[in-house]
Amino acid sequence: MTSFALRKLHSLFGVIPVGVFLLWHLFANSVALSGPQAYDRLVETMRHLPYLPAIEALLIYLPLALHALYGLFATFRARNNLGSYPYLRNFYFLLQRVTGLMTFAFLGYHIYLFRLSELFGRERVSFELVRESLQSPPVLAFHLVGVVSAAFHLANGLWLFAVNWGLVPGPRAQRQLTRAAELLFLLLSAVGINALRAFLR
Numbered sequence: 001m002t003s004f005a006l007r008k009l010h011s012l013f014g015v016i017p018v019g020v021f022l023l024w025h026l027f028a029n030s031v032a033l034s035g036p037q038a039y040d041r042l043v044e045t046m047r048h049l050p051y052l053p054a055i056e057a058l059l060i061y062l063p064l065a066l067h068a069l070y071g072l073f074a075t076f077r078a079r080n081n082l083g084s085y086p087y088l089r090n091f092y093f094l095l096q097r098v099t100g101l102m103t104f105a106f107l108g109y110h111i112y113l114f115r116l117s118e119l120f121g122r123e124r125v126s127f128e129l130v131r132e133s134l135q136s137p138p139v140l141a142f143h144l145v146g147v148v149s150a151a152f153h154l155a156n157g158l159w160l161f162a163v164n165w166g167l168v169p170g171p172r173a174q175r176q177l178t179r180a181a182e183l184l185f186l187l188l189s190a191v192g193i194n195a196l197r198a199f200l201r
Helices: 003-015 018-034 036-047 052-077 088-119 127-133 137-164 171-198
Strands: none
Touching: 003 018, 003 052, 003 137, 018 036, 018 052, 018 137, 018 171, 036 127, 052 088, 088 127, 088 137, 137 171
């Protein structure tokens, strides 16, 4: 497969299904704002979805792994020239790679703690389990950084997807899309942080 095709697939997987999964996850965690019982009901409903392991493997973990592996490859090959060209898009180029690394670490930890551990017979995910894990200041700080990193990575990734796939030709349209991506980043960050607050009451 050519480098061009790999970049296209990497971009596509970052939006569908990985980006869709992140949006769903933010919504699901926000259910905690309605209280422990509402959150636990949603978790229990999701737990009993038919073919859940196959859905997770094929529609979440495999695309996520492919997106992450190529992203790591591209990150360590990239030459950042922010010092020579201190432009906003150049800064976002660097930030996309930094937040990609942070999001990769955060998702790995999150999946292990709240999904794989349950599959391996440890404590089942519940509002109380999440609440207890966030009582540790380092864990809470890691979640905050992870949520903000994931929000930026997705919002800026949507900009990159639209530009790379030729959906917004022209500098003016791309500047407008930059503003929209920045607003989306702030919105997703606010939603994610607000969801975390629900577990700290």
